[in-house]
Amino acid sequence: MIRYHFGYDRFGRTMSGKRLRPQILLRTALEEGGTVECALDAAVAIEILHNYSLVHDDIEDGDELRHGRTTIWAQFGVAQGINAGDALCALSYLTLLHEEAVIPSDRVVDMLAVLHEANLHMCEGQALDIMFETQSTVTMSQYLEMISGKTGALFAASCELGALAAGCPRERARQYARLGRAYGRAFQIRDDALGTWGLSDITGKPSGADIARRKWSFPVVWALGTPPSADREIVTGAYARRTRLDSAGVVEVIGALDRLGARNAADDAHDLALAEADEAAGEGSIDRSGAIREFLAQGARRVA
Numbered sequence: 001m002i003r004y005h006f007g008y009d010r011f012g013r014t015m016s017g018k019r020l021r022p023q024i025l026l027r028t029a030l031e032e033g034g035t036v037e038c039a040l041d042a043a044v045a046i047e048i049l050h051n052y053s054l055v056h057d058d059i060e061d062g063d064e065l066r067h068g069r070t071t072i073w074a075q076f077g078v079a080q081g082i083n084a085g086d087a088l089c090a091l092s093y094l095t096l097l098h099e100e101a102v103i104p105s106d107r108v109v110d111m112l113a114v115l116h117e118a119n120l121h122m123c124e125g126q127a128l129d130i131m132f133e134t135q136s137t138v139t140m141s142q143y144l145e146m147i148s149g150k151t152g153a154l155f156a157a158s159c160e161l162g163a164l165a166a167g168c169p170r171e172r173a174r175q176y177a178r179l180g181r182a183y184g185r186a187f188q189i190r191d192d193a194l195g196t197w198g199l200s201d202i203t204g205k206p207s208g209a210d211i212a213r214r215k216w217s218f219p220v221v222w223a224l225g226t227p228p229s230a231d232r233e234i235v236t237g238a239y240a241r242r243t244r245l246d247s248a249g250v251v252e253v254i255g256a257l258d259r260l261g262a263r264n265a266a267d268d269a270h271d272l273a274l275a276e277a278d279e280a281a282g283e284g285s286i287d288r289s290g291a292i293r294e295f296l297a298q299g300a301r302r303v304a
Contacts, residue, residue: 001084002091005055005072017067020187021154022047025162027292028176034166038102042111042161045096049115050154052088053122055081060130061213089119103165111164114173118157125149132216136240143221144185151191152184159292175284179277183296186273192217193266196254208250214239218269219262220253231256 003009022043029039055072057063059081064074073081096115099108128146132138159180163173195210196219210217216239223235234256238249245253257263274297281287 001072001076001080002088004075005051005084005088007069019047021050021158024155024158024180024183024292024296025165027295028159028162028287029166031287031289031292032163032166032168032172034162038099038167039162039165041095041098041102042165045092045115046154046158046161048088048095049092049119052085052092053126053154055085055088057126059085060126063209099165103167107164107167110170111161114157114160114164114177118153121149121153123149125151125153129216133214134242135216136242137224137236138216138221140221140225143216143218146216147185147188148181151188152181155184155187156181163286172284172286175280175286178280178284179287179292182273182277182280183293186270186277186296189218189266189270189273192219193263193270196257197263208247208254211250211253212245212247214242214245218266219257222265222269223257223260223262226260229260231259235260 025043025046026036026039029035054066058066058071059073059078064071071081072084076084093112093115096112097108099111125146125148128142129150132142132146156177157180159176160173163176164170168176192210195215195217196208211220220235220239223232224239226232235253238245238253274293277293277296281290281293287293
């Protein structure tokens with residue numbers, strides 16, 4: 001089932017991905033004078049942990065497709081999906097322990113703590129995301145708290161682990177975590193926009209899927225914070241129903257979001273988060289070449 005999730009079949013690899021988190025980790029290690037070899041196991045570990053979260057996320061959201069392929073739970077059942085996700089989580093920590101072959105064991109212990117903390121914060125963010133589905137309104141501060149855990153935690157850990165693998169002191173590694181956390185916010189805001197307006201061949205999910213499920217994404221949370229208007233009432237009414245929206249309802253909500261300016265607001269919030277990453281780099285004297293931030297910005301730019 002794990003091979004299936006990663007796109008392997010009897011003919012070999014059949015699915016690819018951006019692998020943003022391991023790339024960030026490796027780039028951070030190289031920026032700080034480390035090598036690929038000293039950070040490779042950590043990069044594999046963060047990608048495996050990310051995929052464990054995706055397997056469970058698909059079950060919790062009821063998503064039957066990911067990148068155009070049937071999800072594990074939809075293919076093998078919910079119980080097997082949960083079990084496969086748990087196995088991926090265990091594999092992540094076991095993989096990180098391989099780092100003891102190339103870096104000191106006390107540093108590996110620090111890295112294990114970072115990975116466990118990221119997992120905990122990610123679960124906290126996911127818990128909020130699930131809780132929001134039964135609420136009639138969500139504030140922007142609540143939304144930002146949720147994505148700081150659900151998405152920001154692993155991006156922060158990716159940067160921090162890369163710095164630790166390269167031998168950076170803990171405080172310097174934490175500065176990289178701050179940079180990664182800001183980028184995680186930018187990434188999730190962009191992902192929310194794609195979940196609203198993105199094309200199916202780009203997102204791998206039906207267009208407007210997040211709206212149909214009444215997910216509390218950035219465009220919706222922002223729209224409900226605007227002054228009273230007919231369009232805001234359309235969004236408010238749709239989300240107050242607490243039932244899945246049909247295709248006509250999705251089109252109506254997206255139209256209202258467009259007229260309210262939610263897409264441009266998402267662009268502005270995304271750019272602000274990237275500016276905060278620049279601020280973190282300057283204050284911490286990290287990523288002096290700017291290579292990490294340039295890579296991060298490319299990964300978060302609008303593609304639809």
